[in-house]
Amino acid sequence: MKIFREFSIKQNIVIAMMTISIIVILLSSFAYYFIFNSSMNDIVESSSKEINKQIIFNYENYINDVLNTARQIQKDTIRYDIATSKSELQDIYNKSVKVNENTISIVLLGLDGNIILSSDNDASQNTYLEEKDWFENALLDYSIFYFSSPHTQNVFRDGSSKVISVSKVISYIVNGEKRNAVLLIDISTEMIVDLSDHTNLGEGGHIVILNDDDSLIYSSIASCYNDTCESISIAKEIIIGGSYVIVDDIKMYASVNTLNATRWRIATFSNVEILNSSRTNMFIILSLIMIVTVSVVFYFANIITRRITSPLNKLNKHMLEIQENGELYSPLKVEGQKEIIYLSKAFNNMIVEIRRLMERVLREQKEKRKTEFIALQTQINPHFLYNTLDSIIWLSENKMNEQVVEMIVALSKYFRTSISQGKTIITAEEELEHARNYLLIQKIRYSSKFDYAFEIDEEILKVNAVKLILQPLIENAIYHGISSDEDGIIIIKAYQSDGLMVFEVENNGYGLTESQIEDIYLNMKSKIKNTSIGLKNIYQRLKLYYGDTANLEIISELDEKTIVRLTYPMKAQVK
Amino acid sequence: MILLIFVFTITLSSCKKTNYEIPFILYDEEDLFMMSFRDSIFLHNSSDITFKMYDSTNSQIIQNEIINGVLLDSPKLIIVNPVDRLGAYTIIEKSKLTDTPIIFINREPLAEDLLSWDKVYYVGAKPEQSAIYQAELVMELFGSNPNNLNNYDLNGDGKIQCIILKGQEGHQDAEIRTEAVVNEMEENGYDLEILKIESADFRTSVAFDVMNELLPIYRDQIEVIFSNNDAMAIGAINALKEDGFFTDDNEDGKVDSNIDNWIPVVGIDGIAEAIQLIEDGYLYGTVINDSESMAKAVIELSSAIFNNEDPETISYPILYGKYIWIDYKKYSLPIFEE
Missing domain, CATH: 3.30.450.20 (PAS domain)
Known part of the structure; x- marks a missing residue:
């Protein structure tokens, strides 16, 4: 079986078809040849026997004539x-x-x-x-x-x-x-002599008549009157009966029988070379049939396999081209059997899909870079930096050295996390730390106009997170979620739920109406550029990195609280 | 599987059986005597051997083929009723090759052929004996005194006027029976006047035709009809009945040999139909070729050869280690003398 695997489809099919046809022809030829041979033997044997009988019958008739004459004389003599x-x-x-x-x-x-x-x-x-x-x-x-x-x-x-x-x-x-x-x-x-002349024993066929002591009475060929005559010794050997013999290199059927009323035996030798020649003819015919059939089978096997393998070869060539040149844009056109057409269609579909995927990957990469850039851009917002620096100056002038130190440390940490050596994915701990630094800075700046709290499930600290997704939410909460007339409170939650990582940023501001939320969602999901860069950027990055299961929800109770919730699979393979 | 074993055993046992079968090659199964002989063989065979019958259909060529065929199975012996007695030497030569003993029956091969090998036997009857017995039957009918014939010498001339129905011309039995019956009568001092010797080919129908031709010429002279066999005797009686002989007055199917139009006819062979005719009073007598004794002798001899016993130990004497002669038997009506 191993050998066959090394052959091509074409070779396999051709070899199989040839082998089958040769076996079938050989078997039927053998069968036919043997049947033909044995029936031919029977026919020749029985016709040879029949000739022998006929000859004996002729002689017996004559001998009966002689005996009748003799008996008549015997009867007359005594009268x-x-x-x-x-x-x-x-x-x-x-x-x-x-x-x-x-x-x-x-x-x-x-x-x-x-x-x-x-x-x-x-x-x-x-x-x-x-x-x-x-x-x-x-x-x-x-x-x-x-x-x-x-x-x-x-x-x-x-x-x-x-x-x-x-x-x-x-x-x-x-x-x-x-x-x-x-x-x-x-x-x-x-x-x-007369009686033997009228017999049809074929070329070289002859008669030998022997007496009871095996001495020669008569032979229709002269050579038997010499000492060496094969026919006589054959007749002696057979005694009575028949068998195939070779006399003077000719195949004969020898038939020996007694002649009634005498002690003689007649041996007839009939030429059965016809057996050999017809056998040869049969052999030639069968060989010809075999050669013709095998060549026809070879021819058709080739045609059929070419029809199967040429599209396959074309497909193969096409694949090689794709492998070498990355050529994905010219579709494969193959004609042939159904299976081949399906195969090439599937192949074309696959190529299209690959192309689509590649394009998507490219696009996503681009998007990622872009959104990241935007994220960074918002972080390193010069206004934020100026404002913070202004606050630090103000604090310094008022000799509030402790706060100055606190603020500068927070600012420094804040930027370190923002840049974080160019990494996009950091741990939830780092992201929360970043948010804390931001809140610290803002709280000093806004002279404790709001308060904040963290509720963190310790187990999620090592879960990965796309960086800079909390800060814009906190920024929104500070600017839009804190009313001037009462103390604002911002709660940051991080926990896990059903295999999902959940971040929540809650504020107790005025809240949002349903339609406002709808508008935000629409903006977030539309591709049109608009002013609400922060939420949209987070949403896009969640989707890019964590796929469709990642989500951004806004839950709001008017005059009570507003929650922005980020969810994404904890074990998601980060794209 | 069981079936396979079963079939195998059957084949085996049947193979074995064929080896124990002795080929029995008849010259012609249609021959009445050979029929009764064959029946006797089956009837009296109580030995461990079985016989397989072959029919040569009265052709030596077919018989040769049968012999060639059966010798291939290397039987322990073969029994041959030759078609042509002169050709028997070839059968002996052929059997020598396979060392297969032969029992010839009913037709005697030449003495030189029988003597050419010690495993050849002949079981049969002497043809002369049948003729001698036939002559004796007629002599008894005519009073057993050649010089004083009884009233069956119808014309009282001291001679017996006869017609002889001869078998097939050239047939050994026909020639010998014809010649011997005449010789025997003459040697015993009877004066036989042969009105006609006519061949009727051993056949009833031919004899019927022959008698119809002869009766117009000789009907008043015939005192006895000799027939070489029973079949021709039956043909002759049929012709005589049509011509007004053998009147069955009380129509009981039987006649009385005392009636005036009764003519003595004698046959040879003792076939069933002839025996019936004797019992019914039509046929005077026949010489029974004793197929029963012959069958018994053949069975005993075959059994001895088959079991590698000395053939001389069987209950029939073997002459010169070759010949078992079976005696004929006379069978006739009681003779009424006035």
């Missing part, structure tokens, strides 16, 4: 008394010879070998016929007709041509007495 009716018998013999052109002669011989009757008048009597094979074999078993091997019968006319002798012991009558004699019918070997 006549040779002593009195020799001429009638002679007539029958002469006629019987002419019935079949392959019958050469019909002879009746006494058991001493003397000729009793012969269809051939030229028969010479000086050879020892009783020593011939056909004579001796006929005497071995009276019940059967003996068929000899082809031989030259030099006693009779046409002695040069080869004949097959059919012989049997039969009875004849001399002077009313029954005697045994040997009936001899010579038939021409032509008949075997």
Whole structure:
């Protein structure tokens, strides 16, 4: 599996499709080839057997003809008394010879070998016929007709041509007495040749006829008359039955069967090279199909994968460009399958979102800097400084040295916190300290026209806080929340509530009406510049640093008190 | 799983079974005698061996194929009823290769072939014997005295006028039965006048036709009809019935051999139909080819070979270590002499 991961989609798909198609084709080809092969074998085998049967049938027909003639002669011979009716018998013999052109002669011989009757008048009597094979074999078993091997019968006319002798012991009558004699019918070997000529055994196919001692009776090919003949040894080995053999490098089906009424066996060798050639053809065809299919599959696999991977490649290229150049403004245009289009749309959306976020971050950074600047600007308000310095001068002139020192220390601390080494985020403790310093300064300046108090939950001292968010609220409380006719009191609260950090600045001035509060909110949230810089600046900075959960509320009861409450999450990640 | 084991066991046991089966290759299952022989085999087989029948449908080529096939299963022996007795040597040669003993039945291979191997046996009847018994039946009918024939010598000329229905021309049984029955009659001094020897191919229908041709010529001369087998004898009786012989006066399906128009017909084989005809009085007699004894002998011999016992220990004598000869049996009507 690991290897596949290293390939591309294209390679994976192509390899998978090729593998599947090759496996399918190979399996079906094998199956087809084997089925074809075995049925082809069956067909060839059965047709070879059929040819063998046909050949045997032909020979048996012929042999039955010969035997019928012989039996007729046997029957006729016993009907006549040779002593009195020799001429009638002679007539029958002469006629019987002419019935079949392959019958050469019909002879009746006494058991001493003397000729009793012969269809051939030229028969010479000086050879020892009783020593011939056909004579001796006929005497071995009276019940059967003996068929000899082809031989030259030099006693009779046409002695040069080869004949097959059919012989049997039969009875004849001399002077009313029954005697045994040997009936001899010579038939021409032509008949075997004729019958074998009409067979269709294919190129190189041939017939071999063997006697019971495996000696050759006949072969349709000349080579079998020499000593080395494969066909004869094959037929000997098979005895009876059939099998595939190779003769002279040709594949043959050899079928060996007995020939009824004789002791002969006929072996037919039919050419079955067609098996090999059709097998080769089948192989070639199957290979071609395989090659064509595999190339077609390869071609289509390539096309399909290209359609899938080219948009992916385009996407990839686009991503690389973004990575290298930070190019976020040209949208990706990809065509292809649904999934790819969705992917590219999602990608485009992502890019747009990234762009938006980046812009927002930039804008927020700018805002922060700006609001901070404004905050600082209000802190280092020259009027505040002049007024404070004026107060210090006034205190000095009146020799109020203690207050002078107190005031200068507070002022110094006040500015130190304002600048605080350029940090924007400080602890709540520092912010509260800053507020205390401011109040101290203002209280001296306003000659205790108001009083103030801190209510602080000690646990929140280390909580972070955006600097300079309390001072503007206190400043508002002093300028707007203290009525001239009664003593003003300003209470600063810092506590936690439900995970929120809460700062409250409370005064007991005239208070604000609902509509006034609404106006303040509207001003605070609008982007238009207006005079109420203080609240708006705090509001914006809370939102910038602590997100949407940060808030600024104004709660007011007319002629009672007004509370400005700042809340933001204690554990907020400061932006 | 259990099913799988079950199937496996069945296959195993069936495999085992085939090994114990002895191939029994008939020359032709349609042959009436082979039918009764096959039935006898199944009826009398009480041994531990089983036989599997094959039909060569009277074709040596098919028989050769069957033999080639069964030898592949290396049976302990094979039983062959050859189609062509001359071709039997090839079966012996083939069996030698696998050392499979052979029992030939009913058709006798040549002696030289049987003697070529010591694991070849032949169980059968001597064809001459059937003819001799047939001749004896006729001799008994005619009074057993050649010089003084009884009233079945219808014309009283001292000769027996006969018709011989011969089996298939060239068939060993047909030739031997025909020749031997004539010889036996003559050797016993009977003067046989053969009106006609006609082949009817061992078949009932052919015999019926042949008799219909012969009756117009010889109907008044025939004193006895010899038939090479029962089937042809039945055909001859059918023809004779149509011609007015064998009148069944009381129509009980039986005839009396004492009536005037009764003609003796003798067959060979002893098939069931022929036995029935004898019991009904139509057929004078038949020579029973004793399929029962032959089946018993084959079973005993097979069992001995199968169990590697000495074949000589069986209850049938084995001649020259090869031949078990089964005797024919005569079966005929009682003879009434006046």
